[in-house]
Amino acid sequence: MTCALMTTVAPAWAHGGEDHDQDQKPAVAAGPGAAANDTVGEATSAQRLPDGSLFVPKAVQRQLGIRTVLAEVKNLAATVELNGRVMADPNAGGRVQASQGGRIESGAKGLPVLGQKVVKGQVLLWLRPSIGSVERGNQRAALADLASQLTIATAKAARYAQLEGAVPQKDIATSRLEVDALKQRHAAVAGSLGETEPLVAPASGVISAVNLVSGQVVEAREILLEIVDPARLSVEALAYDPALVDGIQSASVAFPGGALELQFAGGGRQLREQALPLLFHVKSRNAPVAVGQAVKVIAKTARTIPGVAVPQASVARNGAGDTVIWVHVAPERFAQRRVSAQLLDAGTVALTTGVVTGERVVTEGANLLAQVR
Numbered sequence: 001m002t003c004a005l006m007t008t009v010a011p012a013w014a015h016g017g018e019d020h021d022q023d024q025k026p027a028v029a030a031g032p033g034a035a036a037n038d039t040v041g042e043a044t045s046a047q048r049l050p051d052g053s054l055f056v057p058k059a060v061q062r063q064l065g066i067r068t069v070l071a072e073v074k075n076l077a078a079t080v081e082l083n084g085r086v087m088a089d090p091n092a093g094g095r096v097q098a099s100q101g102g103r104i105e106s107g108a109k110g111l112p113v114l115g116q117k118v119v120k121g122q123v124l125l126w127l128r129p130s131i132g133s134v135e136r137g138n139q140r141a142a143l144a145d146l147a148s149q150l151t152i153a154t155a156k157a158a159r160y161a162q163l164e165g166a167v168p169q170k171d172i173a174t175s176r177l178e179v180d181a182l183k184q185r186h187a188a189v190a191g192s193l194g195e196t197e198p199l200v201a202p203a204s205g206v207i208s209a210v211n212l213v214s215g216q217v218v219e220a221r222e223i224l225l226e227i228v229d230p231a232r233l234s235v236e237a238l239a240y241d242p243a244l245v246d247g248i249q250s251a252s253v254a255f256p257g258g259a260l261e262l263q264f265a266g267g268g269r270q271l272r273e274q275a276l277p278l279l280f281h282v283k284s285r286n287a288p289v290a291v292g293q294a295v296k297v298i299a300k301t302a303r304t305i306p307g308v309a310v311p312q313a314s315v316a317r318n319g320a321g322d323t324v325i326w327v328h329v330a331p332e333r334f335a336q337r338r339v340s341a342q343l344l345d346a347g348t349v350a351l352t353t354g355v356v357t358g359e360r361v362v363t364e365g366a367n368l369l370a371q372v373r
Helices: 004-008 058-064 133-162 169-194 242-246
Strands: 067-070 074-088 093-097 102-105 123-129 197-200 205-210 223-228 233-239 248-255 258-267 276-282 294-311 323-330 333-338 340-343 348-353 360-364
Touching: 074 248, 074 276, 074 340, 133 169, 233 242, 233 258, 233 294, 242 248, 242 258, 242 276, 258 294, 294 340, 294 360
Parallel strands: none
Antiparallel strands: 067 360, 074 233, 074 294, 093 223, 102 123, 123 197, 205 223, 233 276, 248 258, 248 294, 258 276, 294 348, 323 333, 323 360, 340 348
16 A cells, blocks of 8 residues: 555655665565566655565655654663542642531622632622521520610619719729620620621632532531632552652653643652552643543652653554554664563653664654555
């Protein structure tokens, strides 16, 4: 099969600065109407040779956008893959909960909505406590009793004031204090019958969850709103090797179109489901992840392994399920190699076998080479 689709790829050079005029080019079977002495050098399309390698003319390489990198074996940091979950930074988010049972009432601007930006201390909604008929009756009885006591105390204080000079000054002062105390108690009981409680934002951020509607009756400790600061997220991963807590240097998370860099914050010393929880801070602000999202964390350890670092796009799977790469063995020839690969970070892998220093590994266009027949 010829690569008719290859003309749609942006032109690029596999590598330059080489003189291949004297390189001998392998022969292939001539097509219909071709002379017996035709060679690959006269071919204009990529072809698979009998030994499994590919003949790809320079012009086709540019059409495919083939890019290569010179392999160099180095000591690279060994990595481990950990299952993790994105979570909000506990210092940059929070929940709005009902401190007691009651009915939800909206503010002047209505109830909060998803994605709304809020600031710490902002009143988001109101909670009118729910009171039973028996409790309400007791409060009204207490209010009436306080009103009666206040009337008596006020009259007593007024009478003592008229008898100033005949009544000791301490009795006059005591009567006035008694009136003030009864006024405060009366106001407190009266306010508890119809007072609403303001529910404020515990932190600045955006509303990430809304679990209420206007007029809803809620119970104490019920979660009404959740606030998240998208610029300050964390990732919690589980490690089944306790030694990793002291050996992690850095970590990353792969996502479509890029990678998320993480900073290791620390690990717990208490098992959770037979694993140790590890905490990472997300370095990127406004990362394209959501709280609760499951991620694969690739953590670098202090241990090193010899290998060749290449982009993940260089590695593929063949029909047998083997991990393979393409090596540029000659100016217009590519060979497939079986290799052992280990992730280095979200965008790079280490080739530990199958490649030696000095070989050119295809980093872009490898998937198109695999389509050549």
